[in-house]
Amino acid sequence: MPLSLSARPVRRLVTPALLVLAATGASACRRNQPVPPAPTPTPVAGADADALRRAREAALADSLARARAADSVARAASAGDAAAATAAAEARRVLTTPVYFAFDASELSDETRALLDAKLAVLQRYPQVALRIAGHTDARGAAEYNLALGLRRASAVRKYLADRGIALSRLAVVSFGAERPAASGEGEDAWAQNRRDEFEIVAGDAALGGAR
């Protein structure tokens, strides 16, 4: 028997009728699945030709099924990875989201407290993580006094987190005053974006998992 085209046992051969059903099914969901290419007709006569055709069709159906199975396993695996990566990215996003201040002030607004509470949860879950808090100001004050104001803003956030149980050793502070604006230009839009604390993960980043 010239069945060398297929190494599969004969019991896995399927009838032409099933193939038609399968083709119909494939056609019905063609939006989601690629339609397999039609078998190339080969000029072979008699029962051998039929057997060859059936074998080919069986092999094709088998490989399609295997491909579908492998694909679904891969999908399940990547869905798990994606979930982990998403969680890590979300943790980083929460930790590094800047907080903003009113003019010449270092008081924490309700919105800022909510953002800090979210950071607090991540810091509590990952005790290896340490942050550097960088205070910034807008350009309107005196340059040297702004450096002290920036430090005051960073220290206000540090105190909020430390008061809720985060070790001071995990919270470094630094000030850049008005020297590193996030937004250029004059006007309240730019100024509001520049009156901020920025956060940098300086230790324990790997504990968050995923790839940066």
Place this chain on the structure above:
Amino acid sequence: MTLVSILRRTTRRCLAAGAGALLALGGAVGAQERPGVRVGLLYGERDAKPGILVLPVAGAGGDSVRAILARDLDFGDRVAVLPASATLGAPAAGAALNYALAARLGARGVVQATLRGAQLEVVLHDVAQRKVVDRTAYPLPAPANGAAWRRALHVASDALEEVITGTKGIAATRVAFVHEGRIWAIDSDGANAAPVAGTRAVSPAWSPAGDALAYAELEAAGSSIRVADLRGGSRVVVPPQGLNVSPAWAPDGRGIAYAHGMDLGTDLWLAPAGGGRGVRIALGRGSDNTSPTFSPDGQRIAFTSGRAGKPDVYIADADGTNVDALAALSRDGADYRASPDWSPDGRAIAFQARLDGRFQVMVATLRDRAVTQLTREGVNEDPSWAPDARHVVVASTRSGQRQLWVVDTESGRARQLTRLAGARLPAWSPRLPR
């Protein structure tokens, strides 16, 4: 007009302080700085500037010599430099100056400079006396128009101004400032601008000897106080732990005051200039205190503080005691005062005050705490006094972009010093070593 006199132009500030005492002091200082020269040329009227004519200078580079001397004298704001005259040239060798013509042109003094090889001879004629009252030779280091060559001319200008007015000029000084994160320095006439130190630097401060610049470097994990020796090399005076900014040299050169911040506010500290452990000199009790400046005798400091809420300028003894608001009773309407600089004569403090939302530079006289607004055009910040205690350099937006400008506190006259957009945080040098 007769001979010489110790009379010289007095200032509003001086008048308030007692003109007689100041004039005697000025004469004594002049005599001390320049032995053998006791006095300045007579002023016809107390407030009139003496007219000075700078004669054309023959030879290669002569035009530059004349232009630099004339401009230096003009920038000093103490004499009226007369336009070059086609009818009065340098006298031929052995011939006398045409004093009658000089007098008709309005000159009370005539500057005659002569290039003699690698030397410049500078002669000052007193027109009324019809004679030479000063003759000095200066070495001119090659090449012509190089930094050292120009500096030699500035030294000559400053000496001329002292003979003419009794007050030494400020042409042979420099201004340090911040541009694009680096510390730069520029000659007082705007020449030779070049970066000196730093990569993310702010707040340059000259050593009293004029041979080094302290500044703050903003590093990723904190800021440090560093000193750049202008003959080469630099050192860290205060390491980058916490906030360390706004250095100011004590007048004895041994200590550097600076603002140091950790958790509970920012206080003033004093560290040995050579490096080492600092000590706290002002108790802010949790408030923010920055930008110290010493009185010339080193006994007092002025600084910015937020201790009463809004930032304001305070004065204290150098050990931080006896703190007093500088302009508490001022009616300037300012809601923010900062960045003080104590004048080299000890009589005044310049600072910036926010009036109607814009910073302007103000001058407070210490005898009566009277505050005068010095600038009105654009936003003006970070004043620093010249060693003549008369001119200040400020960062100003009056031209549409931030540049450094020199303002005469007597006349209000202003001139643009830099051509570098964004230049700021200027610090005028003391008298520089030869």
